[in-house]
Amino acid sequence: MIREKRRGVWEVRVFTGRDGDGRPTQVSRTVQGTKRDAIRVAAQFDAMPASTGAGRTVAETLDAWVELNDPSCSPPASARR
Numbered sequence: 215m216i217r218e219k220r221r222g223v224w225e226v227r228v229f230t231g232r233d234g235d236g237r238p239t240q241v242s243r244t245v246q247g248t249k250r251d252a253i254r255v256a257a258q259f260d261a262m263p264a265s266t267g268a269g270r271t272v273a274e275t276l277d278a279w280v281e282l283n284d285p286s287c288s289p290p291a292s293a294r295r
Contacts, residue, residue: 224252
């Protein structure tokens with residue numbers, strides 16, 4: 215789901231699976247920019263495999279995030295010298 219919270223600020227919310235009790239889990243991210251930027255973030259979320267929320271550790275979640283975002287991340291300007 216993508217919704218505009220206020221001008222230029224979008225909320226992206228995506229279903230991520232179910233927890234140990236079978237309840238649905240979701241993640242959300244606030245995106246500042248255009249609707250196209252929000253759609254891009256939603257597409258990244260959709261590329262992540264669904265998980266059982268209670269079955270994924272913090273380390274596994276961070277590893278999945280790094281795997282998904284590593285190609286698009288660049289070092290800070292101060293580190294590029």
